Amino acid sequence: MPVQIGLWRVDGTPVRVRPARMPLEERLEEIIESDPAMLGQDLLIIGRQVVTSFGSRIDLVAVDVDGGLHVLELKRDRTPREVVAQVLDYGSWVQGLTDDDIRGIYNTYRRGGDGPEFDEAFAEVFGTTAPEALNTSHKLTVVASEMDDATERLVTYLATGYDVPINVMFFDYYEDDGRSYLARTWMLDQNTTAAGASRTGTAARKQHPWNGQDWYVSFGEEESSRNWDDARRYGFVSAGGGKWFSRTLRQVPVGGRIFAYIPKTGYVGVGEVVGEAQPADEAVLTVRDSTVPFRSLDLHGPYRHHTSDPKDGEDYREWVLPVRWLATVDRDEALSKQGLFANQHSACKLRHQFTIDTLAQFFDLD
Structure with a gap:
């Protein structure tokens, strides 16, 4: 179970700030896109509403400094079990993406070439050049406000029993005196899923081919x-x-x-x-x-x-x-x-x- 957060305003008599329902869940997608570091590490967003080969759309796709891919899927109005099944399906798809596929996703995302090229954007975010091989690992994150007990058991079973790199990130939304706040917690310790990600899928991918010259x-x-x-x-x-x-x-x-x-x-x-x-x-x-x-x-x-x-x-x-x-x-x-x-x-x-x-x-x- 995730850690429950209690929030109080203490500029006078302590007043507890109660969680509220976020007005639009699409807003959460925009917030993460604008500041992916809120996920706990530096990430470069490379795609939003990415169309897979089977026609569905991934909410957000990002890459980390090691070239690993991160799939971020919001629960929205689906049941928790549906969104977990969906993100696992996405994992089976991203596992096979090549370097060129990933750069192609980014090129589509940067709106017709107006933004920096992938390698420039990577260096700007991480302060280093992109690794020779991308997609050496991947992590799957479900973003939700709550999960039922059965789904939590399922995610824990996959992550700790079979090293599936999946986790659930909870956001609590608060409003107080005209201001809005978000509080983030993870269902599982990040080190648990990080270990699984390093051993899962494409960890042994080949380097980008050399031209021999x-x-x-x-x-x-x-x-x-x-x-x-x-x-x-x-x-x-x-x-x-x-x-x-x-x-x-x-x-x-x-x-x-x-x-x-x-x-x-x-x-x-x-x-x-x-x-x-x-x-x-x-x-x-x-x-x-x-x-x-x-x-x-x-x-x-x-x-x-x-x-x-x-x-x-x-x-x-x-x-x-x-x-x-x-x-x-x-x-x-x-x-x-x-x-x-x-x-x-x-x-x-x-x-x-x-x-x-x-x-x-x-x-x-x-």
Whole structure:
């Protein structure tokens, strides 16, 4: 049973504020849409009155920071058992939604393209880029003012006995001295349904397919060991200071297309890898049709890393990856935009389609 809330006005003699009937239940849908954080966590609403493949409509659909979907269904004038059955049916439908399906739902919701794109909206709400795989879990929430005992037993049985990610959220409506109030309680502890959601449905979904070509490369200037002007002039990117930093860069193959990103600055270049990564002391680059040792170049950065114990077995060398630049910009002209992919790895496969599309337009690529 949910916790019962008692509300008193105490600006004088305590006066209990009695629950009232909410004038229009549609108003509750609007309230949740305008502030989904009232559900207890940050959410991005991606759809309202979403039409399913079998013709019914889900009141609200949202996504959380991990890419999990949240189905929110108001009880309205249906019996509690009817709405529970309905939300379970919705769960069977959302479980099969792909990344493209979810983005399509959002595009319909943003009213003909007037709002920000999905990845921009995601970054605005959560302060990070969207995960590579969406719908890795889902949660089902029935919104109601009351539930009968039999339905509460049914929901508890499904959630605690079979890990079905379902819960009931109760809203009490109050009016006092011309003001309106809502009080929220959950039927089950949120941790109970969260555990079920993490193991239910699409938890093992595949990542967004990789196009087999594009790579993200982080070119960190803040370490005072590299300089973008060098990389742009001579055709390379580099990473080092430990195996964790150089290992991913060394995995980028010849022929791959890289998008260079300066942390805290933005994307500054796109190019084709024309040689395997080599330690800076051994690397050679092709400069004006001539093969030149990397260390003989007129460089602004040292491309070296000092260690307290160079014999500890760690590889602190800087590794250099030769690149034929297709397009570059100065760091002052770097592309920085909410929703673009960024990662702490020196290099990784770039699967984020919004980032690829945005960069292709920025660098005027086919």
